[in-house]
Amino acid sequence: MDIGGWLRGLGLERYERVFRENEIDERVLPKLTADDLKELGIAALGHRRLLLEAIA
Numbered sequence: 001m002d003i004g005g006w007l008r009g010l011g012l013e014r015y016e017r018v019f020r021e022n023e024i025d026e027r028v029l030p031k032l033t034a035d036d037l038k039e040l041g042i043a044a045l046g047h048r049r050l051l052l053e054a055i056a
Contacts, residue, residue: 001026010054029055
């Protein structure tokens, strides 16, 4: 799975770098929590919600 492509498809390409730098891949992605996203620097609640919905 191309995480960068997935993020671009959600309109959240601004987070590609942080996902890559933190080695978030298809194995880690389903386990991410809202707290994990905050720790990654995703401050906007709307973006966290969108990501969590897409992960589910």
